[in-house]
Amino acid sequence: MKQSIDLTTAPINQALLLFALPTLGSSILQSANGSIDTIWIGQLLGEYALAATTNGNLVMFLLTAFVFGFGMASTILIGQAFGRRDIETARTIAGTTVGTFVPLSIVVAVIGWLLAPPKVLALLGTPETIEPLARAFLQVTFLAMPAILMQTILMMALRGSGDAVTPPLIFMGMAVLLDIVLNPPFFILGWGPLPALGIAGSALATAVANYISLAAMLYYIYHRDLPLRLRGRELWLLVPDRKLLKLIFVKGLPMGIQMIVVSSSMLTMMRLVNREGVDTTAAFGATQQLWTYVQMPAMALGAAVSAMAAQNIGAGKWDRVSSITRIGTIYAVLMTGALVGLLLVADRQALQIFLGAESPAIAIGQHIGQIATWGGSSRSA
Structure with a gap:
């Protein structure tokens, strides 16, 4: 399949922006999944349920962040292989990555369903008033993890191919x-013969949606016969290659650890926030949703810079790599700054989307946002 943009020859300004915008769009859509859950839960079930999902979503983010580091390593290695026009090596890298993380994600789902929720929620200091809700949400969400993690891996592999x-x-x-x-109609409130599942129904809707989306993505890869698809004897490439797996871990572990350190600091913060009561936890959850969108341009541009730089390194065009990094940084600062300004001006209206117009958590969320938004944006930029 021919790439729409040749990342090794196209003008850097144009190519980086065109490559980053779809990635930004995918990040918005991916986060919209969680935001939609938060909106429905906050509006239909109230602050207690929203506080419960805040605890559960943070645990899921920790797991996804760890996989993200190894996904980025695969993106870089696949991009370098495509830059050399070495399709077989790219397929081997993709096969090793998928073959490693499919069983790993299933193990995570099983352990999460059976064992994790009570211990994790106790570690977070989750208030007793919301612990049953948080446990129900987290337990079902673990079942969605194989689909969520595999979609992340496949999208990053395809991104590496251009x-x-x-x-x-x-x-x-x-x-x-x-x-x-x-x-809302089928799982949270119940419809027809379907019972009202409340907060667990929101997590179940996310799981069903992601498994259907993953199946459609696999169909697309094979129906379009994309370069990274594996057929026949190539399916043996799903058996991890030890040398490649070691290389992926060597490159991905620093990025994964970096994401885990950030996520772990958030877990510590969550424990402190939970001490302040349900309204504060709900406000923190709403502001987290908003911060996610503020940081997206920088994260999307970072992924685009990695993929574009990898292909240019593979093609031996080192002179373009520093320019790609510089231009990506400029774009990130400008886009993030614009979003921060907009959020500071319209913070109350933004929080009402998640909390409702009369929620006592809105004032707390405004206070949190005014203190923390600039710090979060500077890290992403």
Whole structure:
């Protein structure tokens, strides 16, 4: 399949922006999944349920962040292979990555369903008033992890091959649309023969939506016969290659650890926030949703810079790599700064989306946002 943009020859300004925008779109869609859950829960079930999801979502972010580091390593290695026009090596890298993380994600789901929620929630200092809700949400959400993690891995692998448009925008959009349709009428409130599942129903809707989206993505990869697809004897490439796996871990572990350190600091913060009561926890959860969108441009540009630089390194065009990094940084600062300004001006209106117009948590959320937004944006930029 021919790439729409040749990342080794196209003008850097144009190519980086065109490559980053679909990635930004996919990030928005991916986060919209969680935001939609938060909106429905906050509006339909109230602050107690929203506080419960805040605790659960943070645990899920920790797991996804760890996998993100190894996904980025695969993106870089696949990009370098494509830069050398070495499709076989790219397929081997993709096979090793998928073959490693499919069983790992299943193990995480099983352990999470059976053992993790009570211990994790106790570690977070989750208030007793919301612990049953948080446990129900977290337990069902663990069942969605294989689909969520595999979609992340596949999208990053395709991004390394130069396809940053179709998988993110179509399949994440599909997951979001399904989540919107399934959440309130079918699973949260119940419909027809379906019982009202409340907060667990929101997590179940997310799981169903992501498994359907993953199946559609796999169909697309094979129906379009994309370069990274594996057929026949190539399926043996799903058996991890030890040398490649070691290389992926060597490159991915620092990025994964970095994400875990950030996530772990958030876990510590969550424990402190939980001490302040349910309204503060709900406010913190709403502001977290807003911060996610503020940081997205920098994260999308970072992923685009990594993929673009990898292909240029693979092609031996080192002179372009520093320019790619410089231009990406400028774009990130400008976009993030604009979003921070907008959020500071319209913070109350933004918080009402998640909390409702009369929620006592809104004033707390405004206070949190005014203190923390600039710090969060400077880290992402």
